[in-house]
Amino acid sequence: MILDAKGVTKVFQGPGKSKMVANDNLSFHIHEGEIFGLLGHNGAGKTTLVNQILGLLTPTSGEINLMGESVLQSPTRARSICSVQPQSQIPLGFLTPKQAVTLMGKMRAREKFNPKRVEMLFEALNMGGWANTAGEKLSGGARRLTAFCMAVIVPGELVILDEPTNDVDPVRRRYLWQVIRQLTNDGTSVILVTHNVVEAERAVDRVAILHKGKFLAQGTPSEVKGSISNQMRMEVSLAKGLNEIDVPSWALTSNHKASRLMFSIESSEVPLTIEWARDNVDKGHFIDYSLSPATIEDVYVELTSEKGAV
Amino acid sequence: MMSMLSHYKHVFQMQFLRNAGFFVVIAFIQILISIGIVIGFTYLIPDPSTSSILYLATGAPTIILIITGLVILPQQIGTAKADGYMEYIKSWPVKRSVILGADTTLWILLTIPGIIVSSIVAYFMFNPGYDVSWTVVPAFFLIALTSIGVGYGFSYLLSPAASLGISQVIVFGALMFSPVNFPMERLPEWLQSLHEILPIYSMAEVMRASLAASTFTAGIENYINLLLWCVLGYGGAIFILNKR
Numbered sequence: 312m313i314l315d316a317k318g319v320t321k322v323f324q325g326p327g328k329s330k331m332v333a334n335d336n337l338s339f340h341i342h343e344g345e346i347f348g349l350l351g352h353n354g355a356g357k358t359t360l361v362n363q364i365l366g367l368l369t370p371t372s373g374e375i376n377l378m379g380e381s382v383l384q385s386p387t388r389a390r391s392i393c394s395v396q397p398q399s400q401i402p403l404g405f406l407t408p409k410q411a412v413t414l415m416g417k418m419r420a421r422e423k424f425n426p427k428r429v430e431m432l433f434e435a436l437n438m439g440g441w442a443n444t445a446g447e448k449l450s451g452g453a454r455r456l457t458a459f460c461m462a463v464i465v466p467g468e469l470v471i472l473d474e475p476t477n478d479v480d481p482v483r484r485r486y487l488w489q490v491i492r493q494l495t496n497d498g499t500s501v502i503l504v505t506h507n508v509v510e511a512e513r514a515v516d517r518v519a520i521l522h523k524g525k526f527l528a529q530g531t532p533s534e535v536k537g538s539i540s541n542q543m544r545m546e547v548s549l550a551k552g553l554n555e556i557d558v559p560s561w562a563l564t565s566n567h568k569a570s571r572l573m574f575s576i577e578s579s580e581v582p583l584t585i586e587w588a589r590d591n592v593d594k595g596h597f598i599d600y601s602l603s604p605a606t607i608e609d610v611y612v613e614l615t616s617e618k619g620a621v
Numbered sequence: 622m623m624s625m626l627s628h629y630k631h632v633f634q635m636q637f638l639r640n641a642g643f644f645v646v647i648a649f650i651q652i653l654i655s656i657g658i659v660i661g662f663t664y665l666i667p668d669p670s671t672s673s674i675l676y677l678a679t680g681a682p683t684i685i686l687i688i689t690g691l692v693i694l695p696q697q698i699g700t701a702k703a704d705g706y707m708e709y710i711k712s713w714p715v716k717r718s719v720i721l722g723a724d725t726t727l728w729i730l731l732t733i734p735g736i737i738v739s740s741i742v743a744y745f746m747f748n749p750g751y752d753v754s755w756t757v758v759p760a761f762f763l764i765a766l767t768s769i770g771v772g773y774g775f776s777y778l779l780s781p782a783a784s785l786g787i788s789q790v791i792v793f794g795a796l797m798f799s800p801v802n803f804p805m806e807r808l809p810e811w812l813q814s815l816h817e818i819l820p821i822y823s824m825a826e827v828m829r830a831s832l833a834a835s836t837f838t839a840g841i842e843n844y845i846n847l848l849l850w851c852v853l854g855y856g857g858a859i860f861i862l863n864k865r
Contacts, residue, residue, distance in 0.1 A: 397705065
């Protein structure tokens with residue numbers, strides 16, 4: 312086991328005597344070669360948790376062990392076991408991606424560093440074109456990819472990626488997931504911190520949903536989806552306004568955004584729903600529609616909107 | 622030990638290359654400031670005596686070290702805190718003292734061009750009566766480390782806005798209200814007592830005593846004062862860096 316966290320609680324002292332519970336009794340573990348998704352809204356307590364794993368913050372109570380040893384006993388050891396891509400952009404200044412990634416590699420591996428790995432990474436992510444451009448002149452996506460490379464050039468046993476795909480174009484996102492998969496094939500474990508739930512679902516082996524400092528659900532994506540596994544999700548592109556159509560009475564939850572209408576239904580209602588949708592297409596109310604199994608995002612939205620904790 | 626040396630080297634390279642362009646500008650500005658002190662103040666004082674010029678010429682290096690450690694450095698730390706770079710550095714797999722050491726080396730190197738150029742210019746323009754003692758090397762390091770250490774201490778401790786404010790007060794206070802470019806006796810008594818405690822006066826005394834050894838001497842209390850401030854500054858900085 313790479314990481315074992317038991318009852319991690321972090322309370323921040325607010326102004327006056329007020330207290331803010333950022334992490335509330337969190338327990339979880341991560342195995343070798345596993346991708347663990349940490350999902351949650353802004354301010355859910357994700358970064359606080361990561362900072363405690365790195366030993367940058369001390370838990371108010373609870374314990375975090377990295378490879379069998381407490382983080383608190385040796386924070387420097389924790390920082391060499393983990394390599395991190397922070398959520399905020401790294402201000403690279405005059406450093407070029409090549410310099411920044413090479414130096415981080417040398418810092419982590421010392422004389423065992425293999426400079427060929429820089430070339431391989433840049434090629435895998437198709438970023439050779441900016442390799443020698445000063446960081447301050449790079450686009451947001453290029454800087455984010457550089458920060459990603461700095462985290463994985465000489466990966467620790469645990470790589471922590473905080474929103475790695477922000478600002479990155481869709482083509483390079485795919486390359487990035489391939490690089491992450493390769494890492495785990497070599498036995499490296501990954502914590503993926505994100506609020507981009509759709510993307511995470513495809514990548515993670517196990518997932519935890521963090522809301523207001525508590526885990527609302529934890530397990531493999533299919534386990535987490537278990538609670539709503541019988542549900543389907545209908546998505547409709549509206550040709551006209553919403554007030555011209557009636558949302559079916561059997562819709563469980565519905566959600567309307569610009570010209571998109573989304574709602575979930577029990578799978579037994581599929582034939583009825585398709586009939587309803589076809590009818591609306593014929594009348595010219597819909598441009599198209601799609602029906603798919605419920606996603607982690609649906610679970611996420613459902614759980615976090617209920618506010619309750621398990 | 623080997624790993625610390627290797628870490629030191631790579632942290633140094635990272636920090637140097639990240640700021641390379643900025644450092645060139647800063648070094649150049651410092652050359653201008655230090656020359657400006659030597660020449661500029663002679664406009665302020667009509668018919669300056671050789672002793673006034675010697676005060677200015679031996680005060681300029683101290684001003685450079687004060688501006689670097691107590692003004693530019695805190696501004697840099699403030700920026701690094703604000704843009705999240707400080708948090709990132711803290712996640713590096715190296716000891717915090719190694720980062721502090723590598724950064725200190727950079728800041729020290731940054732002061733050298735200004736000090737050398739201004740001293741040479743002063744020598745050829747005014748021949749103010751330099752008498753450089755061997756103590757100039759340890760004195761330079763003691764003053765530089767004190768200034769940088771204290772700069773680290775308060776900029777790590779305080780918010781970016783607060784340390785920016787302090788650094789503004791220091792730059793004005795060091796130039797106009799500190800016995801660096803003129804003798805202590807000209808100041809009112811309460812300021813004299815304050816300067817017995819603050820490190821600026823001791824920095825100036827130690828620097829003068831090694832650049833014009835036949836004219837000035839520094840007391841042991843000046844060395845002790847600097848040592849205490851140096852330890853206080855670095856101690857505070859390391860304490861705050863390791864605080865969790």
